Amino acid sequence: MNRLARERCSPQHAHTRLEAEEIPSLLEALSESWRLDGETLVRRFDFANYHETMAFVNASAWISHREDHHPDLSVHYNRVEVSYSTHDAGGLTRNDFICAAKLDVLDSL
Numbered sequence: 001m002n003r004l005a006r007e008r009c010s011p012q013h014a015h016t017r018l019e020a021e022e023i024p025s026l027l028e029a030l031s032e033s034w035r036l037d038g039e040t041l042v043r044r045f046d047f048a049n050y051h052e053t054m055a056f057v058n059a060s061a062w063i064s065h066r067e068d069h070h071p072d073l074s075v076h077y078n079r080v081e082v083s084y085s086t087h088d089a090g091g092l093t094r095n096d097f098i099c100a101a102k103l104d105v106l107d108s109l
């Protein structure tokens with residue numbers, strides 16, 4: 001499991017917006033499916049059917065609650081679009097990348 005996925009989100013990270021030069025190396029630690037859309041980190045997860053889609057959404061909700069860091073989710077029949085940014089910081093923080101890494105692990109199980 002990658003090191004970022006083992007980290008825990010923190011209130012300290014939530015108030016520390018990343019500098020532009022910190023972002024490329026963090027993005028590199030994630031699945032290539034993640035992309036930046038302005039100040040938002042976005043990935044689409046594809047599934048076979050609605051049941052699998054909702055099972056993933058529910059598992060991701062457990063991570064969101066435990067980390068107290070919540071993505072925007074766009075839920076469809078066989079896919080979910082996940083968007084991370086940190087409202088408290090008005091942009092990207094390390095918490096966004098930590099949670100994205102955790103979803104990569106979830107998707108790999």
Ligand SMILES: C[C@H](O)[C@H](O)[C@H]1CNC2=NC(N)=NC(=O)C2=N1
Nearest residue numbers: 068069070071085086087088089
């Ligand atoms: C009080 C609570 O910890 C904060 O409101 C958290 C909750 N989850 C959050 N999730 C995201 N994505 N951004 C935040 O700024 C944020 N803040």
